Amino acid sequence: MTVDDPLNLVLALATASTIKYIGASLWRLKKLAKYEFVGKVTALDLYPAKSCGAISLQSANCTRGGLKHSGVTDRHWMVVRDDGVKVNIQQEPKMTLITPSIHGNKLCFDAPGMPTLKVEKNPKEDPSLYVDCKPKVKAMTAMNCGKEASEWISKYLGIKGAYIVVSTENMAKRDVSELVPRPWLNVPETTDKVTFSEVSMCNIAFENSLRDLNSRLANPVSMGNFRPNIIINGSLAFDEDNWLEMRIGESVYMRILEPNPRCLLITVAPDGKRDPNTEPLKTLRKFRKTKPYGDSPLFGVNTAIDREGIIKIGDPVYVLRKPVT
Template identity: 45%
Template sequence: MVSGDDINGSAYIFGTLAVASAAKYAFGAYTRWQKLQRFELVGRVSALNVFPVKSCGGISVQRALSSRLGLRVQGVTDRHWMVTRPNGDFLSQRQAPKMSLLKVSFHGDQVFVDGPGMPTLKLPINPTVVPSLVKKCRVWEWRTEGLDCGQEAADWMCSFMGQEGLRVLFSAPGLRKRESSEEIKPWGNPALLGDQSAYSDFGAYMLLSEESLNFLNSNLNKKVTMRNFRPNIVVSTNAAAFDEDNWHEIKIGDKAYMRMLDPCTRCTMTTVNGDLGEKSKDGEPLETLKRLRCFPAYGAAPIFGVNCAVDVEGTINVGDPVYALRK
């Protein structure tokens, strides 16, 4: 038989736990509220770009979901298709600047890839995953996998690129993703476990301000565009160039939250002329970036733009306000 003292004791313990739990929740809510008060309006989204096929042309959109794996529009997520070489390593404009001539679009349940003198290559957005067609591949040192898109896609890419043994892979749902936190960087890796992407070089997002690009152009004897740097999110800040370097976290619109990871180190891809499909003869804008944006902490490569990871998914629109919590 349960005594009245036992009942009273249990009720006391339950009440104590409930009060402690409520206090913990209230403290957490208050802490989050305090943090939100420190966010300041720093600008507005001026452009959103999705690059479905790694190193091919991008698509400018007005609205997208900031999914944890990258910007997503109509079921198409950033850098979820990739061209690989015979050994499974990714192919990019670094080795094949001609890839910049490939234009990508989406229509219904297909992604279209168009190149000069070629018929349209049509890739299904949601292909059936056949285990025997899942291939191993590599992005830099990270070993991952992808669903082979078939011989027709492979032949198309080989014909356009003038190379043999190329394949087109798709990072289908359920296949292994790149874990950004496992990458080793000389300056340290700020990514957290669960910060993933499909075939991005590092983070699932890259952000750049218009002011930073304007500053670069003011130091060049020719004009370059965002196309040279391939940012997913472009922000107009009305502040000094490289203000984004000082942001720790950002909130876009009402719901989307992102962490800034580390500066994006730049390479010869910035020198590719997307209209000609070849690298610039003078090495610009990379040479100017090396003069202006090299810092000992990041080695010999200049930095331009910031890698980001999503903490809270949300829909982002061009024109949305951007709030930042500074470092």
């Protein structure tokens, strides 16, 4: 081998790498050029505990685990029965009246007629407190928040033996690919994980879609019935059916995994009252059902986060549409 051979090899590899980098960059720029502006963020809501109240925010860290603020991540706490099965607002509507707040290193919960419950927002992992729980069908391991929290939630709900669990940052999460059997052109990736939410790291709903729905209702409902993390205004009603990806601001990118199939949970208003006529579910079923989802009408979208970052109210929203077939 001559002296020039190693040099030529290095130059060839460097050239190939440069060409590959330029090609990837051009592909990204071409893709970015296809994004179109559709509206702006009008609300950000963090739900620390599944089926409980929200903390309304001006800005939040949009992470792969969900919205995060001051060390608290969306739906990382959950109420369960003594057998580990979740309790939700369909069974206990007054859970919506449990109001969360963050004070220092504590996550606090208030409820009518109850003293404030304070739990550690970043508890130290203790294997002796590990329990199996069922946020949906498949069981996962979480950590019991302790006796005081158990007594508090049991008394408020009137459910003997109920307790609160938390999934700490390092505990195993659920694989979204096992939870989304009907991919929305975007097949879930192995890095897509959720804790106690149904399938989505971040649930998004749209004001004009709600206006369309409310125009069909005798008694309009609020966005609180749907419990989204991000609310967007500006897009046409249900135009989200045609979207593939989203960008919020200049840094956060997300894939739409599927539309959000709805159930009886949306018949419970934020004030804890259940609609006697099963609205708005009844009306949604008249015009928002599609075959793969059976009797579950669609409202909003479930997303997976590809690039994390800070988002805030007023941020512009851009979308990449599905290819026309």
